[in-house]
Amino acid sequence: MMIIAAGLEQTYSSLGRALRVLDDINLTVEPQGFVAVVGPSGSGKTTLLGLLAGLDQPTAGSVELDGHHLGLLTEDERARIRAEKVGFVFQNFQLIPTLTALENVLVPVELRRVLTRRSVGNEEQRARDLLARVGLADRTHHYPAQLSAGEQQRVALARAFANEPKVLFADEPTGNLDSETGRTVIDLLVQLNSEERTTLVLVTHDNELAGRARRVVRLSGGKIVSDQITRPG
């Protein structure tokens, strides 16, 4: 899946003063690419991720996601594209506390079935398989509060891949984990990504994580200051 951002600009106004968070971002992500967006705090990484995923509308510029111009769609139409084609991994896991691990993984699958009237076969079996692949086969009926941080992020990984997304957006996926656990999660993420042939856009501070990407885009002050291919795809 191709992502094309052209002339992206995001300005927030606070107390009557305009704050330009992103400035003239032009970025193309190739299908099945693996891009890490890095940069200091406040450089606009997360804002860029939100715009690329269609979670917010840019002040100027456009985003094209798998051929869809996000700016031309309504919020519900963008939601439908997310449900069908996009997976998310968050820094603070964002599991739904009232659902078990299995139910959390099922949420996007069932949602896609409802929206597209298209089933991916045995939904629950796929959810169980994913949980097994992240090493949590015996934790399916645990609630998030009963899981460790690493386990919670692994459930989140299983959820992110549950609806066979074409692109996965990850926002500091190791930010809330110790380095040992973080490494396990990165390994799983990279492994699932290549198995599922997903495009991966990753925002991170973590140099080790960024090092695993095939391309590193560096932001500073809302602008792209470097864009390097670190290893050939």
Added chain:
Amino acid sequence: MRKPYAITMARREGRSSRRRLGLYMGSISLGVAAVVSINSFRANMTDAIHGESRALLGADLELRSLRPFPSTVQGVIDSIEAQGTPTSYVTTFASMALAKKTGKTRLVDVRAVTGGYPYYGSIETVPPGQWQTIQSSRLALVDPSVLVQLDVAVGDTLSIGTAAFVIHGVLSKVPGELAFFAALGGRVYIPGAYLGETGLLETGIRTVHRAFFAFENDETLDELMGQHETLLQDNQVRHDTATEREQDFVQALDLMARFLGLVGLIALLLGGIGVASAVHVFVKHRLPTIAVLRCIGAPQSTVFSIYLLQAGLLGTLGAAVGVALGVVVQLNLPRILQDFLPLDVPVSIEWITLLTGLLIGTWVALIFAVLPLLEVREVAPLRALRREFDDSQRTGVKRYWAHAAILATMISLSLWQAPNWTTGAAFAAALAVTTALLWLIAWVAMRITRRLFPRRAPYAVRQGIANLYRPHNQTVAVTLAVGFGVFLITTLYVSQRNLLSQVELDSSPDRPTLLLFDIQRDQKDSVEQIVSSLGFPLLGTTAVVPARISRVRGRPVAQMLNDTINPPPNRWPLTREYRNTYRDSLAGSEKVVAGEWWSRGEAGRRPETAVPLISIEEDLARQLVVSIGDHVTWDVQGILIDTEIANIRQVDWARFEANFFVVFEPGVLDEAPQTFVITTRVADAVARAELQRDLVLAFPNVAAIDLTSVQETVEAVLDSVAFAIRFMAFFSIASGMIVLVGALATSRYHRIRESVLLRTIGARKGLIRRILITEYTSLGVLAGLTGVALGSVAGWAAITYMFRLQFDAPQSSLLVLWLAVVLVTAVIGLLNSRDVLGKTPLAVIREMSD
């Protein structure tokens, strides 16, 4: 077939919200219980009256006259009886009864019965079955209160006039009469055969003559009424059929039940506010989940449905609990309201009412839940990435519709529950105005607090007071919840206090405590002499002249009554018997509001040919549609006297004095047949009893009203009324408490965060506690004061405009009420925040980051 996604998610999500939303259930349950119980009871009561309508009258037809039946009417009665229709006579009058054994006296309501009355239902006695036995000899059945006040027992002798009767039993139930009478009334049933022996009928005392009939079939009754309607009307004989009596009772009791229902409705609407704040808190907790759902592609409508389904389900559950609770209350209502009921009300389940309660409860829960739930639609998916993302752009139009739906619900429910459209509309308007005022006052108070902020106050006080207007403050929510509850309590209390204070006897020496009436012209001097000789003051001697209205502004009354094009607004003032007086000066309880009082000099000195002047009471003037200068012709014992209205008076009827609708100028009625009322003041109860005994022995026809016992009776009646209202108001107050807890919970989340931050940077628990105390005390002060003030205004309006009485604010009691509200608010606030103080900062921070 798979279940829709929203239902699956609602079910999964709801697992943990059930406990959190329990509060929400509770607040709707109380309201539903109040509405279901009173409406079920109303249905039961209507059924009961319908089933026993004949027993309410004791017959199919009653004829009633203030004079012995005129010969023409008596002829009709005799012919009916001759056709084999069972016929009874009941003669009723007020008289003094003297207990021979104890020498005590009291005014009793004597009823002399001949024939088989009552034909339907039965008069129950203790010991049972005495009703049938008293007919044949000089026996009496009396109310229990007669025994108590005369200090006698069954078997003792009672003198009425010159006759004596042995008390044969106690009345426990008389069909068609309110249970009040058993406790307070002074009914004495005697056999009609011995009525003549009392010698009282010849003294001209006010007597009501009644005839009762039991017909074989309704056609006979209808035919008879059609035939003699005009004759009865011309002779001022009133009639009442079982059906008419049934309608009267249904109307009166329906009115009472509907008014109580309105009080219950307040509980339901308060419950709605409780739902709104509980759902608000719930949505706040669910924001991260909602953001994630939106982020991974759930459409707005799906997410909204997930939560609306949960709210609807819990609303239905809350309403169902309310219905069950309502049935429990319904089972007990007949006992609580028994004093007002003319018959036993058998309790049965009213399925329609229960279903209506369930639907209304669910609807109110849903409609109040929608407003905070709209926030769900507004959650931006970006929030999943950025917790602090501000997604407060409001979908204004939807909010507008939600508010409109709440308003429409409030108005429809008021109209549905109220006895008529006017009352319903007034009730809805009062609710709306009160809510708007509470909101406005909270808003103004926030403004003022910000402007007049006590900058030099101690840190805790400054923090606590600043919490009143900071973002996420709870000022409006608490003022609404507490203010409404306090408003209700204050209105009820202030009105009750004022009504009671009106009947409190003035202790000043010129105020009477004893009213002696039915004194004949030739007895007047002797009675005055007895009173003065015992050293009691004669506070006034007033003549009473019975009369009826014959013409108004030249039009004969009969013609006015039969006018079908322009019927009189009210028949009662045209057909009733008046007890008029004449005097040259105004009484203390009177005030001229239009025209002029005749001055002392001119009274009786105007030309013989001049039309005599009268003064008329303002309400009567309104009902007769007459004003100054209009002529009214009176029938005084057969002699017609034309009069002109000289002025209109306002009369304070609550003052226990001899008050009159119509006062003649002196010199006109001096020679007319009349009796006298003498008032005196005897402070000591024993002396009062002795004076009454002496008078009864000397003049058996002279009746005395002990105003002290009248006052006690009125107080007892008002107490019962107040109890019934308070019982229904209890639901509102309980709902109000739940709403208060809910309102405080709304901002609890932010309070905890603030306190934890303060504690993290080193604040002690004591400081946090002082901040919270300052905040909740201020809220209590504001909400309590607003509620008390608005309630006092409502009470003042009710007393001044509805009861037309002088208003007096019970200041010290209101102050106590206010302080109690402050205390309760502070205590509930502190209890609600106890885990803010109990947990370590780290534990709370962890909890909040989840």
